[in-house]
Amino acid sequence: MTTVLLTGAAGFIGGAVHRRLRQQGVDLRLLVHRRPPAADPAARLVHADLTRPGTLRGVCDGVDTLLHLACTVDEGDPRACALVNDRGTAALVGEARRAGVRRIVHLSTAAVYGDGPHRGAAEGDLVPAPVSAVSRSRLRGERSVRAAGGVVLRPMFVYGPGDRWLVPRLVRTLTALPVSVDGGRALLSLVAVEDLAAAIAALAVAGWGPVPGGEVHHVAHPEPVAVRELAAALTEHLGVPAPVAGLTYGEALELLAGRPRDLRHLALFGQDHHYDSGRVWRRTSHIPGAFATRFAAAAPWYRAHLDPLATPAAAAAGPTEDGTP
Template identity: 50%
Template sequence: MSGFSSGTVLLTGGFGFIGSHVREALGSRGTPVRVLAHRAGADATEVVRGDLADPASLRGICRGVGTLVHTASVIDGGEEECWAVNERGTAALVAEARRAGVRRIVYVSTAAVYGEGVHRGIAEDEVEPAPVSPTSRSRLLAERSVLAAGGTVLRPMFVYGAGDRWFVPAVAELVRRLSARPAGGAARLSLISVHALAEAVCAVALRRAAGLEGAVLHAAHPVPTTLAEILDVLAAESLAPAVTDGIGHDRAVAVLGAAAARRLSLLGQDHYYDSTRLWRSVDVSPGAGFRETCPRYAHWYRDALSTARPPG
């Protein structure tokens, strides 16, 4: 793997939802990108084979790399898969980066590591994480490997845009099945468009100033969005039925089943986070809010919602 410049970025998850947008954002800056993947992508990006679940396959992938951007995570897998990829795979990846002398590591995690409860504008050090799912528990342990190596962790909550198979599809499905707004739609939520998140990731990865080593940063639009506003936008774009009636948590669980309780609690209670530190640290803007930005993705969502339902 000789011949790569020290400015090369190794990107994991580079053909996934968030990672593909990070790859495009890095490319638009003229940054050399090496993507760790199971299979080749559809463009000219340099791809190296490797599997986070197989640490031996990671040997040598960081040679000549200046920055590691880690966006790959198992989201809906079982316990063993989450531990193998998110925890042990990240630990092996970080160890390989350290052996190769990689100068900067950036990991995209999730604010879901905070677990249950109402979260209203909390800062990064205000609440101790208490993850409740295998995905979140294993990603929190992944964070610890990154932070121990002096890396930077970004925690978005809900990410929307082209490629989103989790947030907008899940909201649309819940409303379709309930024909009502959970908790009347009053909950305030931290959202960020995938383009804004990708720009923030690139800004953290490529910034020359010190100060973010070993830091956790919330990645969200500075102004939370109410569930009611989200539903109004989705209805206006024909992405979800228009509903005005509210429904309480217990009644919603009775309609949807206990398996939906976690999703309902996330959407029916305040979950928004103070992202001041991120936006003060980078030279990019979070952009417009959901009402102005979501319509740009409406065509993609209409196609996606017509062919598939969200997991769960």
């Protein structure tokens, strides 16, 4: 039986991976810091702190696969990003190497490539150019994993039950300003959280060992989603106002001048950000579900949780595990 150590199990993506692994019958250990994960009497809880390397001693003993999904995405605290995403990852990977862990899988983000536009790039086609403290720290964390021969996963936008970033932010923006940019033509790489979890769980038990120089995989549905299709789904399933006016990208830049947070969102959602993800699905033999089907299935969760999630206070809070930029 494969023994897996999972970090970030209390988060959006980590929780989905946790549920998937429970179905696969692995010997599961959950690294816990502040937030306890969902109750799982079959899993062993391991208490440690990524910012205190001494607490990590022994956490990887007897482990076959390390799934490192924990991170901080608190843009307002660059020091915390460095401590958790960079140095914490390096310390955990160092402990995994000391313990002889055979497989390391690390969740990063395609936001390490910067603002774009990016159109169908495969792994290795783009030189990373992160523009935020979060993405810079996550790129530095990747290097430790790759040096150990591990696999780095780079999703762009992740949606589904538990999403506290992508859809709540779009709902808030479109409710306050129901306009489209360039007709909503921008194409985005989206992946449903259950499909991302399936890929991660498959890599956890696959028969591979360290790869010299490590590997990078984009993780998204093979077909990008146009912003107008995403906006239409928000209107249909969540009652978000449909756009009533349109702006060019240049006009939007002028309108948002002096508002860095809004300009960042414009760069993300107003331009193409889609990546070739064929390799990861061939590697894991998983077929991801179509956006229309997956979003419709997730809509009840969004309807039940949207109001508190869509407030500025919720968006400003720094979650400790996420797959978003």
